[in-house]
Amino acid sequence: MSTWRLLLTRPEEDCAVLAQQLARAGVASSCLPLLAIEPVALADGPLRQLAGLAQYQAIIVVSKPAARLLLEQLQRAGRQAPVAAWFTVGQATAAVLQGAGLRVSFPTEGDDSEALLKLAALHQAISVPQARVLIVRGVGGRELLAERLAEQGASVDYLELYRRCLPEYPAGTLMRRIEAERLNGLVVSSGQGLEHLQQLAATDWPQLASLPLFVPSPRVAEQARAAGALKVVDCHGASATALLAAVQRSVAPASQGASN
Numbered sequence: 001m002s003t004w005r006l007l008l009t010r011p012e013e014d015c016a017v018l019a020q021q022l023a024r025a026g027v028a029s030s031c032l033p034l035l036a037i038e039p040v041a042l043a044d045g046p047l048r049q050l051a052g053l054a055q056y057q058a059i060i061v062v063s064k065p066a067a068r069l070l071l072e073q074l075q076r077a078g079r080q081a082p083v084a085a086w087f088t089v090g091q092a093t094a095a096v097l098q099g100a101g102l103r104v105s106f107p108t109e110g111d112d113s114e115a116l117l118k119l120a121a122l123h124q125a126i127s128v129p130q131a132r133v134l135i136v137r138g139v140g141g142r143e144l145l146a147e148r149l150a151e152q153g154a155s156v157d158y159l160e161l162y163r164r165c166l167p168e169y170p171a172g173t174l175m176r177r178i179e180a181e182r183l184n185g186l187v188v189s190s191g192q193g194l195e196h197l198q199q200l201a202a203t204d205w206p207q208l209a210s211l212p213l214f215v216p217s218p219r220v221a222e223q224a225r226a227a228g229a230l231k232v233v234d235c236h237g238a239s240a241t242a243l244l245a246a247v248q249r250s251v252a253p254a255s256q257g258a259s260n
Contacts, residue, residue, distance in 0.1 A: 003184075004027050004250075005183045006186070007029070007030055007186045007187060008031050009032060009035070030183055034166060034188075034193055035189075036164070039162050049159045056132045058133045059084050060087045063093055063137065068096055070159070085121070085125040086105070087119070089107075091108075091111065091239065117148050117149075133149050134156075134157050136161065139160045139163045171202070174201050174204060184211065184212070185252065188214070209229045214247070215234055216235055216238035217236070
């Protein structure tokens with residue numbers, strides 16, 4: 001049995017699934033979702049994009065919520081997903097689209113934007129003149145994909161289907177949870193998740209920053225260190241497998257909970 005006791009912060013449904021996967025591996029955890037998915041109403045522009053999916057040489061879906069909401073919007077509009085070059089950052093998002101019968105390419109080494117950009121199938125899809133790429137995501141977010149694809153000559157559009165919001169919690173919820181359940185590690189799955197963690201922690205953040213913090217990528221690791229986190233562990237991916245591997249190669253603190 002692992003001595004780690006982790007605070008999980010993903011959206012509620014994903015958090016519960018991750019907690020079960022960790023429990024099977026003997027790792028205790030507690031769920032405190034810091035990302036709530038709020039669908040956005042589509043204006044005329046996004047609706048035209050939805051109707052014109054077949055015009056894109058590559059469609060990149062960056063998250064499970066984006067995949068689910070895209071399929072829901074297509075069903076609501078009475079449209080079939082086109083036969084196209086579909087891509088995702090990771091296997092979990094791909095599985096949502098594959099469940100609808102779509103053929104999806106995704107990197108098997110890593111599950112982040114950098115890994116996707118190395119995928120041969122993506123390079124092939126955008127190798128045609130005036131290639132068009134659609135990135136399906138939440139409102140805002142990292143621009144690396146668009147920037148790199150544009151450098152390769154592709155024209156990039158966004159279809160933004162949801163916002164990520166911080167759920168409302170009473171002041172002090174975070175520290176009370178950590179102390180009550182003797183948690184000794186924090187997990188965030190994105191840069192925005194880290195921002196919400198700091199926002200909820202408020203004046204408790206300097207104390208919480210002493211706990212080991214598991215993050216999905218070098219970019220978020222750099223963001224965490226800049227925010228004052230003292231013990232940052234890069235999982236090199238956002239999947240449960242990546243987190244478990246990072247947990248198993250890391251030593252849990254001798255004392256549980258944030259230091260006083």
